[in-house]
Amino acid sequence: MSQVLQPPPPTAADSPAPAAAPPAETPAQLAARYGLSVSGARPSLPEYGRQLWARRHFIRAFATAKLTAQYSQAKLGQLWQVANPLLNAAVYFLIFGILLGTKRGVPDYVPFLVTGVFVWTFTQSSIMSGTRAISGNLGLVRALHFPRAALPVSFALQQLQQLLFSMCALVVILLAFGVPVSASWLLVLPALTLQFCFNAGVAMVMARWGARTPDIAQLMPFVLRTWMYVSGVMWSIDHVMRDRDLPHAVLLALQCNPAAVYIDLMRFALIDSFHASQLPPHVWAVATGWALLAGVGGFIYFWKAEETYGRG
Numbered sequence: 001m002s003q004v005l006q007p008p009p010p011t012a013a014d015s016p017a018p019a020a021a022p023p024a025e026t027p028a029q030l031a032a033r034y035g036l037s038v039s040g041a042r043p044s045l046p047e048y049g050r051q052l053w054a055r056r057h058f059i060r061a062f063a064t065a066k067l068t069a070q071y072s073q074a075k076l077g078q079l080w081q082v083a084n085p086l087l088n089a090a091v092y093f094l095i096f097g098i099l100l101g102t103k104r105g106v107p108d109y110v111p112f113l114v115t116g117v118f119v120w121t122f123t124q125s126s127i128m129s130g131t132r133a134i135s136g137n138l139g140l141v142r143a144l145h146f147p148r149a150a151l152p153v154s155f156a157l158q159q160l161q162q163l164l165f166s167m168c169a170l171v172v173i174l175l176a177f178g179v180p181v182s183a184s185w186l187l188v189l190p191a192l193t194l195q196f197c198f199n200a201g202v203a204m205v206m207a208r209w210g211a212r213t214p215d216i217a218q219l220m221p222f223v224l225r226t227w228m229y230v231s232g233v234m235w236s237i238d239h240v241m242r243d244r245d246l247p248h249a250v251l252l253a254l255q256c257n258p259a260a261v262y263i264d265l266m267r268f269a270l271i272d273s274f275h276a277s278q279l280p281p282h283v284w285a286v287a288t289g290w291a292l293l294a295g296v297g298g299f300i301y302f303w304k305a306e307e308t309y310g311r312g
Contacts, residue, residue: 042306049299052147059150063158064276078271081156081162082169089117096234107238107273111174115270118170119263123199124224129155130203131220134211134309141310148309149302152203153262160196165261170270179271197291201298207301231259238278255280258290 043051052059070081093113096102133151134141141148147176167188175181209216237254254260265287267274282288 012292029071042303043237045300045303048147048149048306050151050301052153055146057145059157062150063154063161066158067161068150071106082166084122085118085166086114086169088121089114092117092234102240105239106178108179108271110303111177111179111271112267112274113234114170114173115267116263118163118166119195119266120228120231120233120259122159122195123202123259124228125162125264126156126159126199127206127224128217128220129159130200131205131206131210131217133207135214135217138310148207148241149204149299152207152302153200156200156203159199163192174270177272182272184272185270188266191251191262191269191287193210193263194265194287194291197295198258198262199294201294201296203290204298204302205294209306211305227257227259230254231257232263236278237264256286258287258294261287261290 042048067081093103097109097113103113106112121302130152133155134148137151141151206216206220232254237260241251241254261280261283264274264279265283268276268279
């Protein structure tokens with residue numbers, strides 16, 4: 001009788017290995033699969049520019065609201081927008097024009113001085129308010145989602161609105177001191193446009209610095225005061241430096257100082273006794289270069305830290 005041989009039972013070593021479990025998805029892969037993005041992530045530079053342009057109505061309304069509320073508690077109200085720079089001009093006229101004699105040899109010194117004070121105040125106030133644009137508005141930054149560059153730009157726009165309001169008083173002063181109306185007054189528009197681009201760009205740079213180091217706002221008044229004294233606000237750079245034996249590099253630095261460039265352009269546009277010979281060479285090219293360097297460079301510099309504002 002033949003025996004039927006049974007195969008031995010399979011052992012664990014002969015059984016097929018179980019299929020390996022698929023690797024777990026990373027949080028980034030899960031977010032991509034469900035269309036999620038990081039909250040507050042920095043958009044691309046072109047997208048950031050489009051977002052900022054889409055908020056242009058907010059920027060204008062925010063600037064107007066800030067300007068309206070600035071002197072809301074004062075009895076004279078918005079008259080202080082004109083009174084402040086005029087009082088500064090009166091103090092500078094007393095100290096520099098009369099006591100120090102900087103008005104000698106400068107025709108139409110009062111229009112010369114008032115124009116310089118008004119234009120300088122535009123730059124000074126834009127930079128000072130830009131320094132506190134983020135650190136002074138953390139509640140708004142943390143509560144709402146919007147391109148943070150809207151804040152320093154809106155503060156620069158607020159100062160432009162204040163300057164335009166003050167220009168009414170400047171026109172009265174020009175006419176009162178015999179400065180005639182001329183076609184060159186139209187040059188005010190391109191000059192102010194270039195200065196606004198420069199101011200907004202520097203305000204964005206200072207907003208990033210101020211957001212990281214709030215103490216810088218305490219240092220800026222001293223920096224700006226020094227800058228004012230070398231910008232020809234109270235004195236004519238061309239007249240004072242004409243007979244001084246200064247190195248060419250120093251004279252060039254004084255002439256190409258952006259604050260002095262925009263002040264000179266406004267004086268050239270408004271005051272008929274301020275001639276083209278008193279302007280630095282290629283002044284419009286220099287003014288445009290400063291506007292592009294500060295405006296574009298400041299925008300990119302501010303954008304690079306977009307996701308850090310309001311954190312920590």
